[in-house]
Amino acid sequence: MENYVELNVRSEIGELEGVILHTPGSEVENMTPENAERALYSDILNLAVAREEYKQLSSVLSTVAQTYQVKDLLTTVLGNEKAKEAIVDKVCLMEPQVGVKGNTYCIKDYLLDQEPAVLASLLIEGVPLKADNLTKFLSKERYAMRPLHNFFFTRDASMSVVDEVLIGKMANSVRDRESLIMQSIFDYIPGFKTKTVNPIDNPALDSACTIEGGDVLIARDDILIIGNGTRTSTQGIDFILAQLLTQKEKRQRHILVQELPSHPESFIHLDMVFTLLDVDKCMVYEPLILRPNKYQTVHITIENGKVLNIVHENNLLEALKKLGMDLKPIYCGGNGDPWNQEREQWHSGANFFAIGPGKVLGYGRNIHTMEAMNKNGFEILRAKDIIRHKIELSDYEKYVITIEGSELPRGGGGARCMTMPVRRKPVNW
Numbered sequence: 305m306e307n308y309v310e311l312n313v314r315s316e317i318g319e320l321e322g323v324i325l326h327t328p329g330s331e332v333e334n335m336t337p338e339n340a341e342r343a344l345y346s347d348i349l350n351l352a353v354a355r356e357e358y359k360q361l362s363s364v365l366s367t368v369a370q371t372y373q374v375k376d377l378l379t380t381v382l383g384n385e386k387a388k389e390a391i392v393d394k395v396c397l398m399e400p401q402v403g404v405k406g407n408t409y410c411i412k413d414y415l416l417d418q419e420p421a422v423l424a425s426l427l428i429e430g431v432p433l434k435a436d437n438l439t440k441f442l443s444k445e446r447y448a449m450r451p452l453h454n455f456f457f458t459r460d461a462s463m464s465v466v467d468e469v470l471i472g473k474m475a476n477s478v479r480d481r482e483s484l485i486m487q488s489i490f491d492y493i494p495g496f497k498t499k500t501v502n503p504i505d506n507p508a509l510d511s512a513c514t515i516e517g518g519d520v521l522i523a524r525d526d527i528l529i530i531g532n533g534t535r536t537s538t539q540g541i542d543f544i545l546a547q548l549l550t551q552k553e554k555r556q557r558h559i560l561v562q563e564l565p566s567h568p569e570s571f572i573h574l575d576m577v578f579t580l581l582d583v584d585k586c587m588v589y590e591p592l593i594l595r596p597n598k599y600q601t602v603h604i605t606i607e608n609g610k611v612l613n614i615v616h617e618n619n620l621l622e623a624l625k626k627l628g629m630d631l632k633p634i635y636c637g638g639n640g641d642p643w644n645q646e647r648e649q650w651h652s653g654a655n656f657f658a659i660g661p662g663k664v665l666g667y668g669r670n671i672h673t674m675e676a677m678n679k680n681g682f683e684i685l686r687a688k689d690i691i692r693h694k695i696e697l698s699d700y701e702k703y704v705i706t707i708e709g710s711e712l713p714r715g716g717g718g719a720r721c722m723t724m725p726v727r728r729k730p731v732n733w
């Protein structure tokens with residue numbers, strides 16, 4: 305990494321300066337329909353197509369900001385012998401089979417023997433099982449150390465909150481190694497000027513504490529909006545609350561909590577039903593965010609290191625308005641047919657990633673959502689046309705850059721899920 309990057313993310317929409325990505329590799333294909341669910345996918349993926357689609361996202365992002373690839377960063381980290389040993393030791397603690405001395409070989413020794421770049425790939429793509437005893441020979445498992453199928457969703461295992469990085473406490477152990485890798489990147493690469501906060505370092509941690517980045521939105525530097533559902537527990541949100549309290553800031557700060565349904569799996573994170581698009585606009589899955597329903601919205605106010613009060617709110621938009629953020633909602637799937645809303649929410653239609661105020665990326669396949677965006681003043685621009693220089697972004701003020709997504713959404717997420725911003729410019733509110 306040539307330059308220093310001082311971590312700074314104080315909004316969802318400030319002009320993007322730096323973002324961490326992971327281009328999907330063999331890990332997204334190495335599963336069967338039978339174990340796709342365990343891998344947290346809704347279907348199996350075709351890697352070649354997924355990579356083409358992904359390239360649209362990464363190419364556009366690299367024209368507007370500095371992009372970093374997890375594998376490159378991890379390779380740099382592993383070049384440090386101490387870091388390499390510490391990481392492999394931690395993997396053994398998390399996944400004990402890695403440290404077991406088998407009859408012919410031990411994965412840990414094998415890992416430690418590898419060059420940094422090879423080891424980085426193995427840590428992401430997994431280590432195949434070698435049948436050196438009867439149990440392994442008869443086992444249906446193909447991997448001794450499983451691939452990280454979900455790592456291209458770099459949003460979830462770590463999150464930039466102002467100038468610190470909160471490490472995800474994943475709800476499913478299949479994603480734990482992602483958190484370990486992300487923490488090592490921020491801890492060992494001196495170019496990243498930041499501090500990591502990992503819930504597991506707290507000895508008194510409630511075992512029910514889980515936090516994933518898809519649930520944590522920074523509306524303004526004094527307002528966090530956090531989803532509470534299958535991935536982020538109330539205990540996880542209380543951990544974030546406790547962190548904010550220790551900062552003892554004099555000004556008021558707010559956490560708005562939105563409860564989420566547990567089914568279907570497209571509701572896993574808040575960013576699948578609510579994302580910020582501009583200083584005055586947001587994307588909503590209207591049935592959950594605006595219509596009266598049993599999913600609660602709670603507002604926690606903090607001041608001077610204390611919880612001032614905790615109250616129910618009617619919905620997120622009303623709560624934000626009281627805090628001076630008056631956002632016009634644009635509906636995922638459009639304003640008409642609930643089936644269109646459900647279909648497009650399922651394919652990550654609400655999951656937008658902002659590269660600046662009023663400048664966002666999303667899947668072009670969600671045509672009713674795109675129509676709604678267009679009616680609200682967003683020009684619809686195809687990523688392909690930008691990459692081929694058929695159009696210039698600087699000619700437009702408000703836009704959605706559409707990426708093709710037939711394979712990527714089967715992994716269960718969209719543009720916001722696939723991006724982990726590390727630096728954004730301040731917003732002119």
Ligand SMILES: NC(=[NH2+])NCCC[C@H](N)C(=O)O
Nearest residue numbers: 344457518573715716717721
């Ligand atoms: N920020 C997001 N919505 N991420 C989506 C992650 C999807 C991934 N298959 C999982 O279940 O973990």
